[in-house]
Amino acid sequence: MTVFVCAGCDAVLSSQLAQVALPVHAHQKWGHRLLPVLMEPGTYAVDSEPSGPPWRPWGEISEDDAAARGVFAPASLSFGPPGAIVIAPGDARGTVLIPDRCGGYCCGLDGRDGLNLACAQCGQPVATRIDDCSLWQAVWFVPNAVRALRDNQPTGGITGWEWQKWQAVSPVAPDGSWNPQWAAAVGAGLAHLLAASEGIPVALPNGPITDTFDHALNALLPTAAPAKTVALAGPGLPARESTRRILLVPQHPQTGERWLASTTAKTVPMPAAAWKQLAFPGEALLLPVTGGLPDGVQRDDPLPQHPWEPLRPDWGVFLHTLARIPAVREPWLRRIYDQVKEHPYARPF
Incomplete structure (x- = not known):
C-alpha cells in the first residue's frame, strides 16, 4: 500500500492506496453534465505521459521528437513533468483550496488556473482538484510535489487474471x-x-x-x-x-x-x-436457482x-x-x- 506525503514538509496528503492501471477515460470530456468520480476509493493510478504546461503545438515539434515520445500523428503536446498521480477526491488528506485558482467552465473546478490544492501544513501547491461538468471528478498530484511512502501491506486486489x-x-x-x-x-x-x-x-x-x-x-x-x-x-x-x-x-x-x-x-x-x-x-446469478416461481407470484425484475x-x-x-x-x-x-x-x-x- 502507498501513502503520498508532501515533498516539502512530509505532511500526509492521502489515505492508504493501491495502484491500478490508469483508466482509458482518465482525460475524457463528455457531454455537459456532472460525471462520477474517476478512481475507485482506495486506489491510485499514474499517468506516464507528461501533463500540464507548457504546451507546444505540433508545428513546433519535429516528427522524430514526437515519435520518441510515442506520438505519431499531429497533436498538441505537453512538456510538463510526466508521472501525474490521480486519486479519488475522498482519498485526499491535509489539503486546502487555493482561493484565487478556483476557475471552471460552469459547475465546478477544471484546473484552468493551475494547481488549486495546497498542502494545509506548509502551503505548497501540490495538486489539482477537478469536478466541473464534462470531466471525471479527481485529484491529480503533481509528481515533483509529493513523495510516495510504501509499506509491505497486501493490497487485497486482483493479482492474476481472475x-x-x-x-x-x-x-x-x-x-x-x-x-x-x-x-x-x-x-x-x-x-x-x-x-x-x-x-x-x-x-x-x-x-x-x-x-x-x-x-x-x-x-x-x-x-x-x-x-x-x-x-x-x-x-x-x-x-x-x-x-x-x-x-x-x-x-x-x-x-x-x-x-x-x-x-x-x-x-x-x-x-x-x-x-x-x-x-x-x-x-451472473448470486445464488443457484432451481424450479420456478410459486403460483401467483409475479417477477419484478x-x-x-x-x-x-x-x-x-x-x-x-x-x-x-x-x-x-x-x-x-x-x-x-x-x-x-x-x-x-x-x-x-x-x-x-
Whole structure:
C-alpha cells in the first residue's frame, strides 16, 4: 500500500492506496453534465505521459521528437513533468483550496488556473482538484510535489487474471444515454481495431462485438470482402490461434498488461471492464436457482436498459489512442485520423 506525503514538509496528503492501471477515460470530456468520480476509493493510478504546461503545438515539434515520445500523428503536446498521480477526491488528506485558482467552465473546478490544492501544513501547491461538468471528478498530484511512502501491506486486489472478480461496465447509463466509460473504451478499442485491420474490412461475430463495432467499421473502412475475422480471447475463453484472426483481449485492471493470447494473431486491447461485458454479457446469478416461481407470484425484475440513440465512440479518446499507434503513419490510417480530427462529430462519432 502507498501513502503520498508532501515533498516539502512530509505532511500526509492521502489515505492508504493501491495502484491500478490508469483508466482509458482518465482525460475524457463528455457531454455537459456532472460525471462520477474517476478512481475507485482506495486506489491510485499514474499517468506516464507528461501533463500540464507548457504546451507546444505540433508545428513546433519535429516528427522524430514526437515519435520518441510515442506520438505519431499531429497533436498538441505537453512538456510538463510526466508521472501525474490521480486519486479519488475522498482519498485526499491535509489539503486546502487555493482561493484565487478556483476557475471552471460552469459547475465546478477544471484546473484552468493551475494547481488549486495546497498542502494545509506548509502551503505548497501540490495538486489539482477537478469536478466541473464534462470531466471525471479527481485529484491529480503533481509528481515533483509529493513523495510516495510504501509499506509491505497486501493490497487485497486482483493479482492474476481472475476475470470473475472484474467488474463489467454497463454500456447504458440509468437515464438511457450511453455510459461515457463505455464510449471511451469503445473509442480506444476502435483505434486499435482499425490499425489491426490494415485497412481491409473484417468479419465480426454475431452478438455484442457486432453491436459495438460494426457501425463504426462500416463508416471508416472500404466495402469489400472481409479478409480477417474478429474474435474474443482471454481468461475463461477457449484458446484461439490463427494468423487470420484479430483477437480482442483484456488489459489487466491493475497492471494494464495486455493478455498474451497468441503469438501469431494480432491483438486489440480492451479495458478489463469493457472486455468482460463483451465476453460475458449476462449477469451472473448470486445464488443457484432451481424450479420456478410459486403460483401467483409475479417477477419484478427491471427491464433491460436500451439506449435512446446509436452508440457514438468517444472521438477524443479515439484520436488520443490512434495518435499513439505507429501504424497511424500509414497513409490510409492517417487519412482517417485527419478526417475525424477535422470533423469530430461526423459519422460514426
